[in-house]
Each structure stands twice: as structure tokens, then as C-alpha cells.
Amino acid sequence: MTATPTQQANTFNPSPEAGSAVDIVRVRKDFGAAVGVADVSLTIAKGEFVTLLGPSGCGKSTLLGMIAGFVTPTAGRIVVDGADITGLEPYRRDIGMVFQSYALFPHMNVRDNIAFGLKMRKLPAAQVEQEVARAIAMMKLDGFENRRVRQLSGGQQQRVALARAIVIRPKVLLLDEPLSALDKNLRAQMQVELSELHRKTGLTTIFVTHDQGEALSLSDRIVVMNKGSVQQVATPIELYRQPANGFVASFIGEINALPPGRCEVKDGIASLVLPGAGPLVFPAMPAAGFAPGRQVRAFLRPEHVRPAAPGEAGPNIVTGKVDAHIYQGSHTITRVVVEGIGLVETRVTGSDIVAGAPVGAPLALAFDLGEAVLLDASE
Amino acid sequence: MLAKRPFFITFLAPAVLTAVILAAAIFEVLQYSVREFIPGSLNVGGFTLANFAALNKPIYWWVLADTFFISLLTAIFSLLASYPVAYALVRAKRDWVRSALVSLSITPLFTGEIVRTFSWMLTLGTDGFINSILRKLGLIDMPIQLMYTRFGVVVALVQFSMPVMIILLATAIAHVDRDCEKAAANLGASPTAVFWRITLPLTVPGILSGIVVVFAWTMSAFSTPQLIGGGKILMISNLAYLQGFSVLNLPFAATLSLIALVCALGSLALMKGVTSRIERRLAVH
């Protein structure tokens, strides 16, 4: 597990912090010889919206299952509101959950689905009715109370699942890829609604997804996972701008990985010396990851590589051959093969570049090295 | 602590009790088959293998051979008669045709063997339906003998086994990927060629399981050979009943019942082996 020192305060705290909603302490899950989740520690503050993000099989759903109580951890503790719930049965946990398939009870109507959790808590009928009405109003389900769940659209089913989970006033709300079953337009709309719901209820929310777009737009913090362990815990902006390692860098958005090079400082000017190409010069002294003599890899987003203007010269301009244009409507990704560096992608607004530099033609690129992320080359 | 397995014992206990009772019943058959027969008494003597040795007589070999022969004929004719019905049942274009075909082919399964056997007696008898019709049409003068013949027994057994065969074949046919048939047609295969070269080979696993299930099922048929065979056609079941209830030789009846059980288990075990090998070769599913 890799994390910058500032994040370790969040990730590696073994004692539950006062006021935190969820403390996951060195939780581990083995499936036979295979590791499902490897020693994950995480503290989530009250009211926070945290996303577990990673490719399928990264352990995010297993971790969520352990919080809900459906998966028993091999080791570690899970603390919610200061109480250790590691060995508690799922039905005693007071944790709301929205399932990927929604898991609406097909033999009940909308109202009975939403009331189910309250009835299990043996609340008086009048109170059940009142709470259900509130949840129905909040999720804009008025008029659908007596519908069978099979008669609802995907978006409506989603709202019933949310209403059912929040009506029990859970200590934590778990969302297991709840948007994956929806089509693209509806998904965008539900993202907005989820965001509003979180603002209105202030519920501590743990959201699991493999979609980085959802994660970046919804979360206070994102936990990137891979192969069972946490790669980085950070805010969306930090995550995009300061990925902690190569996995995070390439998992979030597009990025160019330059070949390993050596850091040098000469006459107060910092530069990166690439063995196969010339030195690249930093406009200012880089803050993170730079140390004279250190072997590093620079990662550079396509929007920080641009075609050089005609006649433009300077230290960070390299020339390669156009390999392909990928026209995307609002912008074009152009792939250029640069000797000594390899494949470099540049992102240009509009489509002018397609006509200006045909495939096979030479193209000069300017690197905005000030935006580069430097990571240790040995990693 | 987490209650790891709620209801485990509660739900397991009745199932185990039932299994024990069933096993005890089969064990009794096994036990009697190795006991000495005391003529004129329902009590049995000490342990012996004489009952199995007694099997080695031409008459018993003939009964066993006849049982196999009738079962095999039934399985083959059942397959030939069921395939077109199953195919129509799956591929009919109209919904109501499919529903009607399902109902027509499945309901005989639930009327019970005695009703179905009696129905065939009425149909095949000397004054039965077939002979009456044939005589009315002037095709025959004297009634033809259908009852108490191997032919009559097989005709009835094939009809009995068709519902099961149709279910198994229909499932297999429904699993055939229609795109494979379209691809073959697109490559120039006529509808007949599509059927013989694509559809039929893809349903071979269903055909095999149908044959073996019907074969095993027919081997244990009792009422049809008992009533339509009328003692002239003896299958192993009838011999066992005869030994048990007429000769009152319970140990030998137990031995024959055990042989029938072994044959049924054996043919199903054979099917498992053959079908899995063929499925692997075809790589269907």
C-alpha cells in the first residue's frame, strides 16, 4: 500500500477517532489461499460521502459486504459510531444498503417495501405510516405507493430502494453500484439526485463503483482499491492531480507515462534527463517527488501536451510522427510516436489537427512539464 | 455471535429420518435376498447365497433377456415417435399450438399406470377398439391377437414413456441456438440439411438421456406387462411379484427385486458416463 504522508493520518489510524462514523481497522478477508481484502484501514467521518473505486475483483464489494455483515472478516475490526460490530448479525447493524439489483421484494408493493425495515423494528403503525409517507415524498414516489415493484421503471425502482434504505435512519448508507443497471441519461440524472439526497439527509455514505466518472463527481473522498488493497485515499481533485502511484495515475483518466529519467538541477533550473531523448526542463522547481539524482517517471495528462506552434522552439518541444487521430466530437486525441519517449497522446479541442497533420506526418509537441506527476521509477 | 447456520438441525432432521426409513426398506430387500427360503413358511432361515445361484437357470435368463429386449424396443420407438412431437412443441409458431401440444403430451403422465394400462386393454382387446374398427372396415374377418403379445406390451409402453421422452427432447431442442441454423442456411443448407446436420446433432445429449431414462423406466414397468402381457409376457417385475405373492418365496422375490434395482442404477450410471463423454466432445453447453 502506498500513500503520501498527509493521507496516512486518515488511512493508518488504528484507534477509532472520536466523532468518526465508521472505522475499519486492519480488516482482512481471505478466500481460501486467495486474498480478497488485504489489511485495509479506513476512517470515515460523520456525514462524509466516500467512494470505494476500483476494477472488478479489487475487493471493494467484499469490503462493503463486511461492513453490512454479509461477509465475515478473517481479521480486523469494524467500528460504527464507536461500537464494534465485527461479529454482529447483519440484521442488528442498522446500516442501510442499496443493492446493485435493488433487491426489491417482488411480492410487496412500493409502500410495503419501504415500510419493511420499520416493521422489523416493531414501530407503531402510525409512526410507520408517517415515516413511509415522508420517505415517499422525499424520493418523489407519490402516487406509486400501491404499485407492484415489477411495474416500475429502472429509475423508480432505484428510488424505492433508496427510500427503503434511508427510512430506517441508518447509521451508514451503503450503495453497491446502484447506477450500473440504468441507461446513460438516467444515470446522469440519478447522480444529481444522489448528491441532493446526501446533502438533505447528511447520511454517512459509502458508495461502491467501478465508474471513475461517478466517483469523481459524487465523492468527498475516494478510496482507490486494487487487488484487495487501498492504493490511495484522497479528494477527487487530489486524486486526479496527485495520483499516489502508477496504478492510480493510469486508472483515473488518461495519462502519458514517460520513460524513466534522472532528476538534475543545474544553475537553479530543474530538469528531467531521459536517456533516449533530450532533457525536459521544469518551468519552476517541482514540489513533490523531485530530488536531484533520483530516478523518476513523469506522468503527463494529454491536456498538458499540445501541438507546438509553427516555428516555436524551446527545451520541452519534441517531434514525432502522427500514429492516429481519435476524433471525439468536442476534442481530438492524437497519438504521436516520439523517438526515445514512445507513444504520447495529446488532447486538442476541435478537429483542426486531423486535417493539419495527417497520419505519418511529423508533428512537434510541447510538454507542459509543470503539470507532470513524478513517481519513483523503481515502483 | 453470528448464528452460523439457522434452522440447520430443524430442517435436516426430518430429511435424515426419511432417508433412514427409505434406506431401511431397501436394506430389508437386501437382507431377504441373502436369507434361506423355508417352503410353506413366510419366515426365513439363515444367511445363504442360494437365491443368487438359483437365478442361473435358462428360464430366468430368458425373462431377463426379454426385459432388456422390451425396454430397448420401447426406448427406440419412444424416441422415434417423440422427436417430431417435441420438435413441433418447441418450434410451432403460434402460442396456442405450443400450449395445446404441451398439455396433450404431458397430461397422460398424471393419469396413473392402472388407468393407462386398462385403456390399452380396451383398445387392444379381442373385442377392443382396434379390432372392432378393422372389422367394421372389412379389413379382417377374425380378430387379430394384440393382447398377451410382446407387440401389444411395447405399443402400450411406448405411449407411456412418450411424455417423459418429449419433455427431455423438447428441452434439448429449445437449447439449440437458432443462429447456428440460420448460419447453416446462410451457407446454403436446405431446411432438410439444416435439420440433419445442425439441429439433430446438437440434440444428441437429450436423445441419449431420453433413451436411457425410458430404458431404465421400462425395465421397472409392472402393470403393463402384468395386465397386457397377461402372464404370457413376463418381465422381471412380474416374476418378482409371482415369486413373492404366488409362490410365497420372499427371499427369491427379494433377489429379483434387487436385480431390477441394480439394472436400473446400472443403466443410469452408464448414461452418466456416455452423455458426459459425448457432451464433452460436442462441447455443447
Added chain:
Amino acid sequence: MRSFAFWSLVVALLTYMTLPTIVVLMTSVNPTEILAFPPQGVSFDWYAKAVSYPDFQLAFKNGLIVTACASTLALIVGSAFAWLIHHYEFRGRGLLEGVLWSPLIIPHFTLGFGFLLLGGAFRLQQGYVMIVLAHMVLVMPFVTRAVHVSLANIDPALARAAANLGASPWQVLTRITLPLVVPGMAGGWLIAAVLSLTEFTASLYVTGSRTQTLPVAMYNYIREYADPTVSAISALLIIATTLIMLVADRTIGLRRVLAIDTH
């Protein structure tokens, strides 16, 4: 032309399948004693005779008692067993399953003989206990299968969602699982009841003259007499079972319970 030939073949085969049933129905309303074709008119005398025949009355009553007890016991034990094998892996599960599925394979006369001998060992021969046990064992695989199919069709997330909302295992069972498998249980119970009501071979071994079920009484009648009384009983049984199966199919989708998937 090819299509016409094919459908003619299908119709011919279906005629072969249904011919005996039609013959029985025809003879049951035939007024004459001799089984003659075509029928000489329509009469319900044989039905009156069949219904008033004491042996059939007793056998029908016996059959109902046995069927009600056996199929209900099979429903309870079979459903619990289906739930068990759907949810748990345990040592000896394969053996237990093998034994409980085996009545599908074991010849009925072997099984009937076994229960006869077992009854003799416990001085229970020809008594209701042994008949009910034999029938229960024979029909239980069908209930187990029907319930197991229904359980397999339930989204496993439903039970988790209920637990997540605070339902204890007992509440999950009674409020989520049970309502969703009721159709499967009803279908399984109906199939079990029909199979038990019409079971003959094993019953021939385990019943006595006072406890014989309807098919056994019919068999004994056929061996003695050759008049259409049995046709009338058969016709009644055919109509009853066909109606039950049609109702079962309409209300709970028998095809799914029997796993006949055509599309």
C-alpha cells in the same frame, strides 16, 4: 408440402398418444356390457355402478387419506430439504441427496416390496403408516424439485436486503422466502397428490384388502370382471387429474415447476 407431411405425422402421433384415453371415455358412456364399438348410445349407468360399488368407495376413502397424509408430509419434509440444500454445504450432503432422490430411479415394485418387508418387521404390514411412508418417499422428490427450482429463482440479494433492514433469519424465512416459494410448494404438492392418488405398483405391495387404494381396487376388479365399471372410474380419474393439472398450470406455471422450458 413438407410442412403438411410433418404436421400430419405430429397429428398421427398425438392421436396414438390420446387414443386409449378416448376409448376409455367412450366405453364409460356405452350402455352395453360388451365393450363394443362404436357405442350404442349414451348412458351413465356405469358411473352409477362404479360410485356405488363398496370396494371402490372404501378404496377411494383410503386413497384420499393416504394421499392427503403422504403429499402433505412430503411437502413439509421436501420443502425443508430443498431449503437446506439450497443454502448449505455439509458433510454427507451428497449421500443424503442420493438417498432422497433415489425413488425416481428405484423400481416401484422393489420399493413397495421393501416397505412390505419393513412393515412386517415392525408388525405394521398393510397398515396406513407403511402405505403413507411408501407414498411419501415416492412423491417427495417432485416436491423437493419444485421448491428447489423456486428457491433458485429468488434473487439471493432479497434475503440480504431483508436482513439489512433488520429481519432476523426467522423473519426472512417467513416474510420473504416463504411467500416467494408458495407457488412452487403448491405446484409440488399438487403433483405429489396426483402421483400418490394414482400410484399403483408400490401400493399393490403395501396395501391389504381393508387398506387398498383406488388403483389397487381397480386392478383387482379388472382381474375378476370385464365390464365398463372401471372405464367409468378411469374416466373420472382422467377428468380429475387433467383438471387439477390445467388449474395448476394456469395458476402457478406447471411448466416451470416441471422444468419444461420451450422458450
